[in-house]
Amino acid sequence: xxxxxxxxxxxxxxxxxxxxxxxxxxxxxxxxxxxxxxxxxxxxxxxxxxxxxxxxxxxxxxxxxxxxxxxxxxxxxxxxxxxxxxxxxxxxxxxxxxxxxxxxxxxxxxxxxxxxxxxxxxxxxxxxxxxxxxxxxxxxxxxxxxxxxxxxxxxxxxxxxxxxxxxxxxxxxxxxxxxxxxxxxxxxxxxxxxxxxxxxxxxxxxxxxxxxxxxxxxxxxxxxxxxxxxxxxx
Amino acid sequence: xxxxxxxxxxxxxxxxxxxxxxxxxxxxxxxxxxxxxxxxxxxxxxxxxxxxxxxxxxxxxxxxxxxxxxxxxxxxxxxxxxxxxxxxxxxxxxxxxxxxxxxxxxxxxxxxxxxxxxxxxxxxxxxxxxxxxxxxxxxxxxxxxxxxxxxxxxxxxxxxxxxxxxxxxxxxxxxxxxxxxxxxxxxxxxxxxxxxxxxxxxxxxxxxxxxxxxxxxxxxxxxxxxxxxxxxxxxxxxxxxxxxxxxxxxxxxxxxxxxxxxxxxxxxxxxxxxxxxxxxxxxxxxxxxxxxxxxxxxxxxxxxxxxxxxxxxxxxxxxxxxxxxxxxxxxxxxxxxxxxxxxxxxxxxxxxxxxxxxxxxxxxxxxxxxxxxxxxxxxxxxxxxxxxxxxxxxxxxxxxxxxxxxxxxxxx
Numbered sequence: 021x022x023x024x025x026x027x028x029x030x031x032x033x034x035x036x037x038x039x040x041x042x043x044x045x046x047x048x049x050x051x052x053x054x055x056x057x058x059x060x061x062x063x064x065x066x067x068x069x070x071x072x073x074x075x076x077x078x079x080x081x082x083x084x085x086x087x088x089x090x091x092x093x094x095x096x097x098x099x100x101x102x103x104x105x106x107x108x109x110x111x112x113x114x115x116x117x118x119x120x121x122x123x124x125x126x127x128x129x130x131x132x133x134x135x136x137x138x139x140x141x142x143x144x145x146x147x148x149x150x151x152x153x154x155x156x157x158x159x160x161x162x163x164x165x166x167x168x169x170x171x172x173x174x175x176x177x178x179x180x181x182x183x184x185x186x187x188x189x190x191x192x193x194x195x196x197x198x199x200x201x202x203x204x205x206x207x208x209x210x211x212x213x214x215x216x217x218x219x220x221x222x223x224x225x226x227x228x229x230x231x232x233x234x235x236x237x238x239x240x241x242x243x244x245x246x247x248x249x250x251x252x253x254x
Numbered sequence: 255x256x257x258x259x260x261x262x263x264x265x266x267x268x269x270x271x272x273x274x275x276x277x278x279x280x281x282x283x284x285x286x287x288x289x290x291x292x293x294x295x296x297x298x299x300x301x302x303x304x305x306x307x308x309x310x311x312x313x314x315x316x317x318x319x320x321x322x323x324x325x326x327x328x329x330x331x332x333x334x335x336x337x338x339x340x341x342x343x344x345x346x347x348x349x350x351x352x353x354x355x356x357x358x359x360x361x362x363x364x365x366x367x368x369x370x371x372x373x374x375x376x377x378x379x380x381x382x383x384x385x386x387x388x389x390x391x392x393x394x395x396x397x398x399x400x401x402x403x404x405x406x407x408x409x410x411x412x413x414x415x416x417x418x419x420x421x422x423x424x425x426x427x428x429x430x431x432x433x434x435x436x437x438x439x440x441x442x443x444x445x446x447x448x449x450x451x452x453x454x455x456x457x458x459x460x461x462x463x464x465x466x467x468x469x470x471x472x473x474x475x476x477x478x479x480x481x482x483x484x485x486x487x488x489x490x491x492x493x494x495x496x497x498x499x500x501x502x503x504x505x506x507x508x509x510x511x512x513x514x515x516x517x518x519x520x521x522x523x524x525x526x527x528x529x530x531x532x533x534x535x536x537x538x539x540x541x542x543x544x545x546x547x548x549x550x551x552x553x554x555x556x557x558x559x560x561x562x563x564x565x566x567x568x569x570x571x572x573x574x575x576x577x578x579x580x581x582x583x584x585x586x587x588x589x590x591x592x593x594x595x596x597x598x599x600x601x602x603x604x605x606x607x608x609x610x611x612x613x614x615x616x617x618x619x620x621x622x623x624x625x626x627x628x629x630x631x632x633x634x635x636x637x638x639x640x641x642x643x644x645x646x647x648x649x650x651x652x653x654x655x656x657x658x659x660x661x662x663x664x665x666x
Contacts, residue, residue, distance in 0.1 A: 076568055076660045096573060096656075104570020111663070115565040119264035131257050133570045177569070 023184055023217050024050035024073055029082035031068050031240075042068040044240040045082065050219060050233070052184070055211050057231030058221045064237040066221035067189055073219065074107055074187045075099050087184050104133040108178030108216070110188035110207075114170040116162040116177075123149065123158040126176045134181055148176040151213060152206060168199035175206055179214060186210075188220035192227055204230045258575070262582035265555070276551045277590050280639060283543040284595020285602065287635050290536050292603045292627040297613070298529045300621060302485075306516045308389035308449050309456075311355070311479030313492055314519060315341060315499055318512045320476065321519070327359050327374065329431035332474035337502075337510055341478060344498050350491035352483040353385035358464040359476035362428035364408075364457075366416050373412065374456045375426070377464020386481040390458075396420050397444030405443035407458040413445045420444060426459070430468040438467045488515060540635070541642050544591070548584050549646040556580065556650040563654050564662025573655040580651035581644055588643025592636040603627055 031043040043065045050056050058066045071077040072084055075091050076099075084091045087106045094102055103109075116125045127145050130136040136144075149155040152172040157165055165173070171191060178186045188207065192200030204220075204227055211218050220231070228234060236244040266273045306312050316324075317333040333341070338356060345354050358377035363370055376383075380401040384391055391399040394407060397420035401407055406424065418424065420442050427437040440459065448455050465473055482491050492515045502510040517523035556563070567576060603625045611623040 071660050074568070076658075076663075100567065100570050100572050102570075103568065104572075107570075109565075109568050111565065113561075115561065115663075117261075117562060117565070119261060119268055128566075129569055132566075132575055133572070181570075 021052050022049040023052045023054075023087060024048075024219075025083075025085040026073075027083045029069075029072065029079045029084050031065075031072065031077070032080040042240050043072075043079070046237075046240075046242045047082075048235060048242060048245065050185075050217060052217055053211065053215050054217055054233055055208055055231055056217070056219045056233040056235070057228055058219070058235045058237055059223060059228050060237035060243075061223055063239075065240040066223075066237055068240075069237070070187050070189050070219065070221050073185070074109060075103055104129065105181060106184050108181065108183040108186040110171070110174045110178050110186060110191045110220075112190040112193045114162070114167070114174050114194075116170055116173055118162055121159050121161055122154055122165065122173050125162065125173055126180050129177065129181050144180055145176075148179055151210065152176045166199075167195055168202060171195060171199075171203045172206060175203070175210060179210055179216060182214070183216060185217045185219065188218065190222055191220055192222065192224060197226060200224065200227055201230075258578050258582050259586070262579055262586055265559075265579075266583055266586060269555075272551060272554075273587065276547045276587055277594070279547040280544050280588060280591025280643070281595040281598065283540040284592055284635055284639060285599045287536050287540045288596065288599030288627055288632065289602050289606070289625075291533050291631055291635075292599075292625040293606065293623065294529045294533055295627070295631075296623060296625045298526050300624070301522055302516070302526060304389065304449060304621075305520050305522055306485070307387055308393055309387055310516050310519060311386050312482045312485060312488055313480040313495065313513060313515050315478045315480065315511050315513050316476070318509050321512060321514060327361050327476070329360060329468065329474070329476075332358070332431075332476050333511070334474060335472040338473070338475045338478070340502055341499065341511060344495070344502075345478070345480065348491065348495050348498075350482050350484065350487050350494070351480055353382065353481040355379065355382040355386035355479045356461070356473070356475040357383075357477050357479060358461065358468070358470075358474065359456075360428055360464065360468060362426045362467075364412065364416075365425045365427070366418050366422065367425070369416050371412065371416065373408075373426070375406075375428075375464070376456050376458050377461045377467075378458055379461045383458075383479075386479045388481075393447040393449060394444040395447045397442065399444070401443060401458055401460055403460045403462055404439075404441060405460065406440035407444045407446050408442060409446050409455045409457055410448050411455060412457070413442070418442055426467060428467050430470070431474075432469075434469065436467055436469055438463065537635070537638065541638060544588065544639055544642045545646045548587055548643050549649065551587070552580060552584050552647045552650040555583065556654045559654075560657065560662045560665040563657050564659045564665065567657060567659035568663060577651045577655035580654050581647050584643045584647025584651070585640065588640045591643075592639040595639075596632055596636060600627070600632075 027047050028045045029043055030045050033040045033042055058069060060066055072079055072091060073086055075086065075094055078092050089102060120128060123145060126148055127141055130141045130144065149158055152175055154169060154172050157169060162170055192203055195203060207218050210216060222228060232248045234246040235242055317331050320331040323331060345351050355378060361372060361374050364373040395410065422442045423439055424442060425437055425439050427435060429435050482488060496513045499511045499513050500509045504510050563576060606625045612620050613623055
């Protein structure tokens with residue numbers, strides 16, 4: 021079953037008189053529970069595409085459906101609500117809130133977005149802290165943990181709302197090779213454990229091979245798609 | 255909401271020095287307003303009290319046209335007995351009136367048998383006068399705190415200038431409204447401290463002595479001073495009393511009486527109004543301090559946290575929640591400044607009272623400054639600070655909530 025369906029998606033940016041077509045008619049599908057990667061050099065449109073799938077931006081033309089919702093129909097408030105319930109985000113720079121502890125960073129979406137009851141919050145945060153191996157660091161602030169640990173916390177935060185889809189834009193760009201592998205494996209492990217679809221972008225050839233479905237982007241076009249196995253997870 | 259407060263407080267503590275500086279500015283503003291309001295308010299109350307309670311009364315009623323000619327104390331403008339009877343009936347019906355005192359005001363020659371000078375006198379019923387202007391006995395700095403027939407209370411400056419003392423005999427010579435001159439001997443029963451304002455350097459004789467001296471067949475009243483039960487009800491009672499008093503007409507259909515409040519009769523009402531205006535000005539200054547300092551710090555907070563705003567917006571935080579996070583930061587700054595400012599302000603007011611600071615008001619010296627602040631004023635200052643703090647945060651908070659997450663995440 022397709023979680024993301026893109027049909028001739030185009031994205032045009034205007035800056036004064038200049039127009040830049042970041043995506044030039046891309047079509048693809050992402051199945052539920054798959055572990056997908058968009059790869060390509062800088063400027064190929066990876067981040068633009070992830071922003072569109074993450075409902076942070078709307079396509080200029082074409083149709084993009086995410087979890088049965090047409091991204092173009094979402095406004096600021098409904099977009100936020102949709103992202104809060106259906107999509108998790110992992111950022112290149114981790115983007116943890118510095119005033120909150122590891123525990124509180126993971127808890128944030130449940131507390132401030134989904135308004136979940138405390139007992140349920142605690143249960144889910146503890147489960148994910150254990151799952152990402154950060155239970156013993158729960159009370160530390162982001163500035164007291166390493167980059168790899170921060171990204172593990174970010175993975176836990178992305179998964180806390182039980183989203184259908186987790187998007188990770190260059191999640192390993194700021195990590196060393198070993199840590200990058202560890203984070204990618206953690207994401208895969210989380211996919212296996214929770215059945216969440218993971219989509220990440222990268223231009224690191226060492227990481228690309230970890231994805232089960234690989235879409236190659238170049239100059240805003242989808243050049244090639246590779247699939248290892250059936251591209252979905254049972 | 256608790257979590258919003260928790261995050262807001264942590265964000266404030268993140269920039270301790272900046273938060274402390276802003277909170278200090280707000281605190282200093284609140285302290286300044288409280289201390290100024292309490293001291294200016296106390297000075298104003300004391301000034302009003304000295305004027306109304308020691309000579310003027312809260313209200314005065316005269317025969318129509320008397321006040322316009324009051325400097326010459328015109329005896330032909332006095333109200334007749336029948337008119338006063340009507341007025342007395344109206345005053346007794348008014349619930350807000352605590353006491354009233356009819357006065358016969360006249361000018362005369364004052365002689366100690368060696369020197370002669372002029373004097374302005376009030377013929378009074380001591381019991382009614384002391385009930386209407388209760389600080390009058392306190393102004394008697396030597397002699398008995400009473401006034402009997404045949405006695406006179408003379409102002410301090412006159413007594414000093416003519417070298418007279420309590421127990422001396424003096425003569426008052428006055429001309430009545432028919433032009434005939436009459437004289438009468440009086441014993442000095444007391445020396446009156448001079449007071450600032452109209453009537454502050456007048457002498458007092460007994461009501462019956464004034465009638466006798468002026469050869470009146472019936473009492474003719476120059477003015478009726480009125481004391482209210484509650485000074486705070488001045489405008490209300492004055493309005494209601496003015497309606498009934500000025501409704502009384504003479505046979506020609508013209509109003510018989512005119513009513514004035516102390517504000518109409520004393521130039522110090524303008525000083526009181528100036529003090530009120532200055533208090534308003536100081537409050538406006540406080541609003542400006544709070545507005546500028548909090549808006550400045552919150553604009554900086556939003557600018558410095560653009561990527562964080564992008565992150566929380568991207569992961570689904572509703573715009574209203576983002577807005578509330580910043581509004582609560584501003585609210586906490588304002589609340590902290592208001593609470594601390596109130597506490598320190600109240601302590602300073604207490605210290606001012608312990609120091610027994612004295613000041614002079616016109617001829618009166620050694621008046622002790624009794625600074626006080628009403629709970630309503632504290633509440634009003636606090637509410638102003640909190641509301642202005644939230645308003646100052648509104649623009650940066652709305653800006654934060656309207657940020658596009660995609661642009662905010664790109665911000666370096």
